[in-house]
Amino acid sequence: MDRTEPVDRPIGTTTVAGGRDAEDEVDLIPIRTYWQLARQRFIQHRLAVIALFTLLVLVSIAIVVPTFTGLEYRLTDLTERNAGPTLTAPLGHDELGVNLFVRLAKATQTSLIIGGAAVMIIVGIGTFVGSIAGYAGGWVDNLLMRLVDIVLSLPVLFIILMIVSFFGGGDVRVIIIAIGITGWTLAARLIRAEFLALRGADFVQAAKALGAGHRRIITRHILPSAMAPLVVAAALGVADSVVTEAALSFLGFGISATEASLGTMLNKFSIYFYSAPERILYPSLVLVLIVLSASFLGDGIRDALDPRQRIASK
Amino acid sequence: MTTPQAGQLLELRDLRTHFYTQDGTVRAVDGVTFEIRDGQTLGVVGESGCGKSITAMSVLRLIERPGRVVGGQVLLRGKDLMEYSDTEMRDVRGNQISMIFQEPMTSLNPVYTCGDQIAEAVELHEAVNRRQAWARAVEMLAQVGIPEPARRAKQFPHQMSGGMRQRVMIAMALSTNPELLIADEPTTALDVTIQAQILELMKALRERNKMAIMLITHDLGVIAEMADEVVVMYGGKVMERADAMTIFERPHNPYTKGLLASIPRLGEKRERLEVIQGVVPNPLNLPTGCLFKRRCPYAMPVCDTAPPVRQVAPGHVSRCWLTPAGEPPRIGEDAPPELAEESAQELTVMAR
Numbered sequence: 001m002d003r004t005e006p007v008d009r010p011i012g013t014t015t016v017a018g019g020r021d022a023e024d025e026v027d028l029i030p031i032r033t034y035w036q037l038a039r040q041r042f043i044q045h046r047l048a049v050i051a052l053f054t055l056l057v058l059v060s061i062a063i064v065v066p067t068f069t070g071l072e073y074r075l076t077d078l079t080e081r082n083a084g085p086t087l088t089a090p091l092g093h094d095e096l097g098v099n100l101f102v103r104l105a106k107a108t109q110t111s112l113i114i115g116g117a118a119v120m121i122i123v124g125i126g127t128f129v130g131s132i133a134g135y136a137g138g139w140v141d142n143l144l145m146r147l148v149d150i151v152l153s154l155p156v157l158f159i160i161l162m163i164v165s166f167f168g169g170g171d172v173r174v175i176i177i178a179i180g181i182t183g184w185t186l187a188a189r190l191i192r193a194e195f196l197a198l199r200g201a202d203f204v205q206a207a208k209a210l211g212a213g214h215r216r217i218i219t220r221h222i223l224p225s226a227m228a229p230l231v232v233a234a235a236l237g238v239a240d241s242v243v244t245e246a247a248l249s250f251l252g253f254g255i256s257a258t259e260a261s262l263g264t265m266l267n268k269f270s271i272y273f274y275s276a277p278e279r280i281l282y283p284s285l286v287l288v289l290i291v292l293s294a295s296f297l298g299d300g301i302r303d304a305l306d307p308r309q310r311i312a313s314k
Numbered sequence: 315m316t317t318p319q320a321g322q323l324l325e326l327r328d329l330r331t332h333f334y335t336q337d338g339t340v341r342a343v344d345g346v347t348f349e350i351r352d353g354q355t356l357g358v359v360g361e362s363g364c365g366k367s368i369t370a371m372s373v374l375r376l377i378e379r380p381g382r383v384v385g386g387q388v389l390l391r392g393k394d395l396m397e398y399s400d401t402e403m404r405d406v407r408g409n410q411i412s413m414i415f416q417e418p419m420t421s422l423n424p425v426y427t428c429g430d431q432i433a434e435a436v437e438l439h440e441a442v443n444r445r446q447a448w449a450r451a452v453e454m455l456a457q458v459g460i461p462e463p464a465r466r467a468k469q470f471p472h473q474m475s476g477g478m479r480q481r482v483m484i485a486m487a488l489s490t491n492p493e494l495l496i497a498d499e500p501t502t503a504l505d506v507t508i509q510a511q512i513l514e515l516m517k518a519l520r521e522r523n524k525m526a527i528m529l530i531t532h533d534l535g536v537i538a539e540m541a542d543e544v545v546v547m548y549g550g551k552v553m554e555r556a557d558a559m560t561i562f563e564r565p566h567n568p569y570t571k572g573l574l575a576s577i578p579r580l581g582e583k584r585e586r587l588e589v590i591q592g593v594v595p596n597p598l599n600l601p602t603g604c605l606f607k608r609r610c611p612y613a614m615p616v617c618d619t620a621p622p623v624r625q626v627a628p629g630h631v632s633r634c635w636l637t638p639a640g641e642p643p644r645i646g647e648d649a650p651p652e653l654a655e656e657s658a659q660e661l662t663v664m665a666r
Binding site: 137138200201202203205206207208209210211212213216220221224225227 | 374376378379404405406407408409412413415417420421422423424425426434435438439483486487
């Protein structure tokens with residue numbers, strides 16, 4: 001629309017300077033939606049794009065290889081003992097003739113499922129506790145944050161080991177819950193800090209003055225602005241959960257040794273450290289890739305979701 | 315409870331809001347009494363920290379710790395808001411009483427479009443669906459004079475200028491047709507030409523919607539432009555109250571006179587601009603007697619006793635020992651010592 005064309009002027013605007021805020025003439029930026037802007041900002045974050053690509057590759061391998069290729073990750077074939085790479089087994093076979101590529105894919109799947117599920121618990125509890133503590137303040141805040149301190153003071157691995165051995169080791173669900181209920185403290189603290197800062201913000205006051213209730217203010221007005229720390233907490237949560245699971249399985253307290261996980265693979269192949277180091281290298285590499293990608297992706301999403309971030313001009 | 319008089323919208327009776335800080339109690343609002351009638355614009359003037367904004371926040375019950383409304387009544391159409399439940403109060407906010415704030419740059423939520431935020435205000439108080447609320451938002455943007463409202467509604471606050479954002483705030487506040495609009499320094503953060511536009515807009519909307527405005531400002535120029543009646547506040551107390559004409563032409567209270575003298579005027583040759591000597595007293599350590607005595611050119615020994623609220627003329631009251639004619643009181647006659655702090659009830663009676 002031509003900006004100089006006289007617009008149908010309503011009341012109260014015809015007094016000064018032809019009724020138009022002169023400063024607004026500057027604003028000729030074409031209007032893009034929130035998600036368009038977010039996508040644009042994300043694409044400019046090169047590391048995040050690489051991380052997203054890496055994760056997508058890992059996820060698709062983890063889904064496709066164990067499920068659709070007909071290759072079996074538990075199948076032992078003694079004729080293939082320690083056999084070298086082939087087309088269907090690009091990473092070779094182990095001492096029982098198990099296809100290492102398929103096994104690694106299955107292990108990645110297990111780790112990602114555990115990481116993803118645990119992070120939902122982490123973010124869920126963290127957001128709930130953090131937002132209430134930060135919004136309410138006072139003794140509620142004190143109480144909840146001391147609870148966080150208590151959880152933080154516990155030796156996490158020991159608690160997880162206790163839960164796992166008590167409720168039956170080897171069960172993926174038990175491991176997920178154990179990691180989830182011990183790992184939410186960082187998320188809670190980050191969310192609380194954001195709520196503390198935004199609780200007194202002018203726009204929150206304005207929302208109150210318009211008659212918005214507490215729940216609406218928390219969920220609709222503060223939480224979206226707290227997206228940044230939330231995404232960071234989630235990214236760190238994924239990385240942490242995957243590593244914790246690997247550690248548990250490495251120690252033999254994670255999922256059962258016959259199932260594939262990055263930790264069980266590391267455990268099993270640690271004896272080949274000198275003779276066949278690549279067997280340790282592969283799961284370690286996947287672990288590193290998952291952790292790094294998760295945090296870079298988190299960074300990128302955080303920056304993309306912040307509407308105040310400017311689009312870098314080319 | 316008294317029955318409200320016809321046309322009486324809001325009445326504050328002896329409102330007291332105190333802040334309990336570590337250093338002591340701050341009486342931010344200390345016995346404020348005034349009323350607003352339907353369609354009337356009441357100006358509330360005073361220096362920074364005199365309790366103007368706190369009075370407004372108290373009306374909406376938005377005072378947060380460590381502050382608390384410790385006494386008095388806020389009667390909206392004769393019903394005391396202080397006795398409302400939280401749910402009832404939420405329905406008053408934004409529906410019967412709306413508020414616009416000083417800082418248009420930060421009073422809009424940065425993560426929602428302007429249209430979304432106005433639509434939300436509508437949805438909070440009316441049974442409308444999303445589409446109807448959005449249509450109303452666009453209509454309100456048009457009403458507050460934003461060109462291309464349909465396009466602008468989809469923009470984020472950071473894509474708009476200060477003047478535009480204040481218009482959006484006004485659109486939000488008026489979207490539910492409130493009976494009273496509380497405007498807390500609505501033009502302070504804007505530059506002068508935009509100020510004039512916003513004031514013009516508020517006037518036009520006042521006529522159209524037949525709403526009352528409580529206009530909080532330290533800018534007497536804005537008061538002269540907008541207000542029917544004026545309340546001058548100092549140290550949490552009402553110092554003088556009269557219609558706008560009287561305040562400007564025949565002020566009684568020395569504080570009001572001081573404020574008026576410190577406005578620069580075009581075409582007037584003066585060596586120096588007059589200022590009120592001294593600073594606002596420390597709210598934690600207020601003087602006894604008259605709060606203004608240390609800065610007052612008329613200060614007398616009797617000012618160590620809290621001054622009475624006197625009727626200077628019909629509808630014109632002033633908190634000062636000076637007689638209605640502006641002369642020092644003759645002890646024993648005009649100023650019996652027991653006349654000290656008069657009840658706020660009396661203040662109301664005198665104003666009528």
